[in-house]
């Protein structure tokens with residue numbers, strides 16, 4: 615098992631290993647006294663791992679109540695948040711009780727936001743069961759629900775007490791979900807870890823995920839430590855996301871977030887190369903890595919529609935938009951452009967994609 619400390623205002627550990635779900639109760643008991651634990655999971659994950667986690671929590675002295683939601687992004691709503699909060703109130707839970715979020719980013723974001731606002735804040739722990747949740751959403755304390763107007767528009771920064779990542783749970787993940795999470799891993803490689811990038815490109819999806827998750831979490835923890843509330847360096851984590859979000863949105867969310875990010879990483883690298891801001895040849899390496907991870911390299915949308923979609927990005931500030939660009943493998947920087955230049959950047963990113 616590997617342990618990584620996340621040094622935020624309220625520091626916590628991320629433990630990564632195999633078989634951790636069966637021992638979750640003991641790990642959680644070390645960071646929280648016994649109480650009522652609300653086990654939040656979607657129906658799929660509850661069916662696969664709910665009993666296992668319930669038993670270990672009970673064995674460690676917790677009383678467990680189950681809260682189950684339908685799987686999928688559609689569950690991250692204000693309505694479901696209210697439903698969860700009413701459930702907590704109906705069970706007379708107090709600030710000293712605990713939420714255990716078991717599942718992917720949808721469950722973690724909704725349960726984490728519930729924990730942030732119920733009685734002005736209660737403790738929660740994250741048990742990520744998707745690769746994406748393990749390397750991204752479970753670490754760093756961003757919690758949110760969606761509005762009809764856009765994704766993640768309501769939320770809070772609220773750090774968990776503990777994150778326990780059992781890489782054995784990835785065995786049941788659909789292959790496309792594993793690939794989608796791998797796009798975020800590739801992003802960390804591009805941001806600062808060429809060894810991680812090369813390993814993903816070489817080993818593809820047949821790799822030791824505990825090693826990969828640990829490298830990604832260490833990278834994220836490092837950035838979050840210096841910038842918990844995304845005022846500066848944390849924005850680097852948006853590498854590939856400006857174009858990625860636009861692609862995801864144009865697909866009506868039929869493309870996964872990670873698939874959009876994969877194309878976003880490739881497009882921004884090509885555009886930066888063509889602008890002479892990035893070392894030549896990097897986009898070729900990105901293509902090879904995406905192929906090894908079964909991720910798309912072709913963007914089905916054109917410059918006009920992508921530009922329109924990207925202009926709605928939350929990261930836009932007035933007539934400027936901050937792009938994260940690779941300079942070389944493992945070295946990225948923030949580069950502000952005028953909104954009027956965006957379509958040229960997108961055009962350069964799209965041209966001659968293989």
Ligand SMILES: NC(=O)c1ccc[n+]([C@@H]2O[C@H](COP(=O)([O-])OP(=O)(O)OC[C@H]3O[C@@H](n4cnc5c(N)ncnc54)[C@H](O)[C@@H]3O)[C@@H](O)[C@H]2O)c1
Nearest residue numbers: 658685686718719720743744746747750751756783786787
């Ligand atoms: N808070 C953050 O910092 C942050 C960062 C990135 C993404 N996100 C959010 O995360 C969400 C996406 O997360 P996600 O990709 O994990 O989606 P998800 O939670 O919907 O999980 C994807 C699918 O996999 C299933 N699943 C989960 N674990 C499984 C397992 N072990 N075996 C089999 N099936 C399993 C789920 O039931 C679901 O159908 C988005 O809402 C996004 O906004 C948040």
Ligand SMILES: [Zn+2]
Nearest residue numbers: 750798871875
């Ligand atoms: Zn992402």
